[in-house]
Amino acid sequence: MFIDNMINQSGAPLLEQVLQFTAARHKLIAENMANIDVPGYLQKDLDIHRFQEMLSSAVENGQTGLAADDFDRITNDVQNPTNSILFHDGNNRSIEQLASDQAKNALMHNLVIELLRDQYQGLNMALAEKVS
Amino acid sequence: MFDTLDISSSGLTAQRIRLDTIAQNVANMNTTRDANGKPNPYQRRFAVFATGQVDNPDAPGVHVQSIQLDDKSKFRVKYEPDNPDAGPDGNVRLPNVDMAIEMVNALEASRAYEANVTTMEVTKSMISASLRLLA
Numbered sequence: 704m705f706i707d708n709m710i711n712q713s714g715a716p717l718l719e720q721v722l723q724f725t726a727a728r729h730k731l732i733a734e735n736m737a738n739i740d741v742p743g744y745l746q747k748d749l750d751i752h753r754f755q756e757m758l759s760s761a762v763e764n765g766q767t768g769l770a771a772d773d774f775d776r777i778t779n780d781v782q783n784p785t786n787s788i789l790f791h792d793g794n795n796r797s798i799e800q801l802a803s804d805q806a807k808n809a810l811m812h813n814l815v816i817e818l819l820r821d822q823y824q825g826l827n828m829a830l831a832e833k834v835s
Numbered sequence: 836m837f838d839t840l841d842i843s844s845s846g847l848t849a850q851r852i853r854l855d856t857i858a859q860n861v862a863n864m865n866t867t868r869d870a871n872g873k874p875n876p877y878q879r880r881f882a883v884f885a886t887g888q889v890d891n892p893d894a895p896g897v898h899v900q901s902i903q904l905d906d907k908s909k910f911r912v913k914y915e916p917d918n919p920d921a922g923p924d925g926n927v928r929l930p931n932v933d934m935a936i937e938m939v940n941a942l943e944a945s946r947a948y949e950a951n952v953t954t955m956e957v958t959k960s961m962i963s964a965s966l967r968l969l970a
Contacts, residue, residue: 722965729961730839734895736954737846739947740853741884741897798950809957816964823968 716768717758718819724754725812727778732805735796743793745783748804753777836965839958845888845896846951852899853882854944860932861941867920867927874920877930879905879937905931 731747738744754777761769768774787797860879869875885900887893908931916925 726836726839726961729836729958730842730895733839733842733846733954733958736950737842737849737895737897738884738886739846739950740850740943741886744886802950802953805954805957809961812961813964816968820968 713822714767715819715822717762718815718822720758720768720774721815722812722819723774724749724751724778725808725815728808729805729812731781732801732808735801736805739794739796739798739801741794744796745793746787746795746797746801747781748784749778750780750782836958836962840955841888842896843951843955843958845898846954847948849882849884849897849899850944850948850951852902853884854941854948856880856882856902857937857941857944860930861934861937863930864932864934866930867918876910876928877932879908879930879932881905881940908933 728749728751731749735746735748757769757773757777769777785795787795787800789795863877866877867874869877880902882899883901883903884897885892886895886897888896889898910931911929912926913929914925915921915927918927921927
């Protein structure tokens, strides 16, 4: 259908997947932040680099986003990164790493929102037949 | 996205309870008697954290599992023969509260509290950005 093509052939599905991924990652970052003083807690994270690689190869192959099951797998694949110092209480907290990850993730989220808004605005403009 | 706020608020609650116990310790720094008025020095308390929400340990978040008595560290001892709570040797046993430790813990708790507040602000900005898609 024409309207379906308009909505689903552009970058929108791709952007939606990025949004879902950043939302899921933000949740884990908030969890890490809440558990900053819990002995034995290991930090949780999603593999953003792998996600971006998968996404860019999907784009190169002419797809509008990741396949649904690939996407589910990568957003549910919670990892325990071991690149920070393990403290004596068994927690590998790194507040600086967390803060910068949080900022980057939120900026990415808000950037993608803006791109998506732009797309919808284009659609709106076309539908209204005038420049808003 | 909305339940991310619950995670941060569980962190806020836990850190506030921790700060409460620290305040209790500092307030009772020199308490030499128990609630019944018997000579029995106050023992410092500390909050034990565990992952998960109070009602659901599998949900993401943090909660205070228990408030425990510190019966391992020794009471402070002060020579004060005139004090009614002094022992036969003239020494008074004072609570095992160390001001330096409490202060450092309080600082840590308030910083962790701030970190959770910041996370909440970020979550809110992300949610309101998403809501602007509707407008």
